[in-house]
Amino acid sequence: MPELPTNLKGFAHVYERAHINTDEIIPARYLNVHEEAELARHAMEDIDTTFVKRVQPGDVVIAGDNFGCGSSREHAVWALRGAGIKVVVAKSYARIFFRNAINNGFLAIECPEAMEIAKTGDEVVIDLAAGRLRNLTNGKEAGFVPLSDFARELIEDGGLLPHIQKKAKSAA
Amino acid sequence: MGMTITEKILAAHSGRDSVANGEIVNAKIDLIVAHDVTTPPAVQMLKKLGINKVFDPTKILVTPDHFVPNKDIKSAELAKQLREWREEQGITRYYEIGNHGICHAIAPEQGHVLPGMTVVCGDSHTTTMGALGTFASGIGSTDLAAALATGELWFKVPESMLFELKGSLPFGVYSKDIILYIISKIGVDGARYRAMEYCGDGLKNLTMEARFTITNMAIEAGGKSGIMPADEVAEAYVKARSSESYTIYNSDDDAVYSERFAINLDELEPIVALPDLPSNGRFIGEVAREKMDQVYIGSCTNGRIEDLRIAAQIFKGNKVAAGTRAIVVPATTEIWKTAMREGLLEIFADAGCVVSTATCGACLGGFMGVLGAEEKCLSTTNRNFVGRMGSPKSKVYLASPATAAATAITGTITDPREFLKSAAAKAA
Numbered sequence: 001m002p003e004l005p006t007n008l009k010g011f012a013h014v015y016e017r018a019h020i021n022t023d024e025i026i027p028a029r030y031l032n033v034h035e036e037a038e039l040a041r042h043a044m045e046d047i048d049t050t051f052v053k054r055v056q057p058g059d060v061v062i063a064g065d066n067f068g069c070g071s072s073r074e075h076a077v078w079a080l081r082g083a084g085i086k087v088v089v090a091k092s093y094a095r096i097f098f099r100n101a102i103n104n105g106f107l108a109i110e111c112p113e114a115m116e117i118a119k120t121g122d123e124v125v126i127d128l129a130a131g132r133l134r135n136l137t138n139g140k141e142a143g144f145v146p147l148s149d150f151a152r153e154l155i156e157d158g159g160l161l162p163h164i165q166k167k168a169k170s171a172a
Numbered sequence: 173m174g175m176t177i178t179e180k181i182l183a184a185h186s187g188r189d190s191v192a193n194g195e196i197v198n199a200k201i202d203l204i205v206a207h208d209v210t211t212p213p214a215v216q217m218l219k220k221l222g223i224n225k226v227f228d229p230t231k232i233l234v235t236p237d238h239f240v241p242n243k244d245i246k247s248a249e250l251a252k253q254l255r256e257w258r259e260e261q262g263i264t265r266y267y268e269i270g271n272h273g274i275c276h277a278i279a280p281e282q283g284h285v286l287p288g289m290t291v292v293c294g295d296s297h298t299t300t301m302g303a304l305g306t307f308a309s310g311i312g313s314t315d316l317a318a319a320l321a322t323g324e325l326w327f328k329v330p331e332s333m334l335f336e337l338k339g340s341l342p343f344g345v346y347s348k349d350i351i352l353y354i355i356s357k358i359g360v361d362g363a364r365y366r367a368m369e370y371c372g373d374g375l376k377n378l379t380m381e382a383r384f385t386i387t388n389m390a391i392e393a394g395g396k397s398g399i400m401p402a403d404e405v406a407e408a409y410v411k412a413r414s415s416e417s418y419t420i421y422n423s424d425d426d427a428v429y430s431e432r433f434a435i436n437l438d439e440l441e442p443i444v445a446l447p448d449l450p451s452n453g454r455f456i457g458e459v460a461r462e463k464m465d466q467v468y469i470g471s472c473t474n475g476r477i478e479d480l481r482i483a484a485q486i487f488k489g490n491k492v493a494a495g496t497r498a499i500v501v502p503a504t505t506e507i508w509k510t511a512m513r514e515g516l517l518e519i520f521a522d523a524g525c526v527v528s529t530a531t532c533g534a535c536l537g538g539f540m541g542v543l544g545a546e547e548k549c550l551s552t553t554n555r556n557f558v559g560r561m562g563s564p565k566s567k568v569y570l571a572s573p574a575t576a577a578a579t580a581i582t583g584t585i586t587d588p589r590e591f592l593k594s595a596a597a598k599a600a
Contacts, residue, residue: 019360019449023557027564028536032239032246034213034313046559066361069394070557071536072296073210074312094394095365096296100312150196150326160314161221164322
């Protein structure tokens with residue numbers, strides 16, 4: 001397998017609440033489109049109207065338990081990615097959101113202690129090879145749950161569809 | 173070691189004798205259900221990859237449901253893309269406006285869902301269809317694209333939880349109250365990644381329609397699926413709608429469950445889930461009689477004919493309270509027509525309700541009854557998250573159709589048994 005990135009650096013947006021659902025990440029009133037740039041304008045709108053004004057490319061969302069519960073809309077992943085979010089780090093994930101994330105080759109990291117070591121505005125680094133989240137602002141660190149081999153494979157292939165194509169080619 | 177229904181279905185669909193919890197299998201899909209919001213992005217992904225043909229058009233069912241009849245120009249484009257795609261692919265199981273319905277209601281109603289199948293749809297309430305002994309799970313658009321192209325999809329074999337329903341429901345208490353009760357006990361992530369399986373004599377007493385309401389809300393506890401063994405009730409439902417053959421899977425006596433629960437239905441009362449989580453269920457006696465601006469009866473959860481009959485029984489001879497709006501949304505065209513023939517639509521109209529055509533509509537804050545800031549709605553739908561039905565400053569309360577109808581008449585949260593008793597006395 002190729003080497004995992006060790007230096008994903010960005011500023012944290014921390015949402016401590018559990019059960020942040022996909023209706024909050026991208027409200028259904030915007031589901032009449034699916035273009036990432038358009039969805040990005042409304043990312044996190046029903047939980048934090050200031051998010052889209054503050055978010056910068058490469059930033060990281062840090063959240064509590066069961067992140068992305070509710071509707072299966074993949075638009076939630078697209079809205080976050082479109083807004084520039086590189087990685088979501090949550091205490092735990094709802095299953096469809098996690099599935100949608102890795103199917104898109106989008107990093108969803110499970111880190112039970114992330115919220116204890118970072119607050120909004122801190123600069124953090126994600127080291128996938130070491131399985132560590134480092135806070136550059138306060139020097140604190142936390143380990144995260146390593147990705148399963150299957151999830152890692154999907155992410156490295158760039159998502160489920162490229163993964164299937166690669167498998168089909170190697171079988172041919 | 174014994175296996176659960178879910179494990180047996182996933183094993184049979186991935187060419188295996190057995191499967192273990194946590195392993196990833198590639199399962200063949202028997203039915204893909206496609207609607208207007210999550211399908212167009214999947215189609216776009218396939219086109220980008222140069223994949224112009226679905227794996228098998230006969231295994232796909234298409235119905236527009238979320239934002240139809242088209243709520244705005246952008247939604248019209250989505251419905252148009254869906255329509256053109258199904259035509260180009262030669263998909264014949266298509267339900268156009270006038271025959272349409274909310275996908276999770278119309279697919280079983282029209283006989284497309286059979287015991288032992290694997291069903292996926294780009295929608296979290298796909299779990300509904302598990303009530304027929306089917307493995308049915310919600311997926312995103314990339315999954316949908318993969319399933320449409322290959323007829324297969326990856327699944328992590330879930331652990332199962334077993335819920336034994338005992339006894340029978342008391343007067344005025346319905347299957348919606350059962351599932352709201354269960355979610356209040358285990359929480360919105362209580363079944364995360366797991367299958368919620370049901371059994372017991374209390375299940376046998378429930379009609380198919382009542383059962384769909386329970387499996388529908390598996391996702392509200394984070395479940396991957398909700399599943400019930402296909403018994404005589406399920407078989408009668410299926411045989412009335414389909415002549416196709418099917419396989420019934422039952423869990424072995426020594427199947428392994430990660431948790432077991434027993435629920436005495438006789439002890440239940442009407443439940444209202446307070447904002448902003450479906451797990452905030454309280455027995456109605458503990459709920460303040462707050463004023464409601466709107467009551468909504470419909471959705472894939474509670475828009476079936478039995479739901480409308482119960483609501484009509486309560487509305488008959490009564491009026492919606494001044495200051496409250498009541499909206500009734502039959503889940504499918506067939507249900508709408510049955511309600512018309514039975515005179516239910518007239519009862520609703522006379523009571524002062526608005527009756528809509530089938531749509532997901534305001535359940536997800538789309539249209540046909542979205543809420544303004546500070547407004548409160550008691551709804552028979554499945555989610556009461558922040559902003560779910562409109563303004564992030566509005567509030568949604570979840571309950572059964574009976575509680576919803578009683579609430580519409582008084583304008584405040586009301587125990588339906590007060591009205592059901594007088595309706596029963598009038599009928600006697």
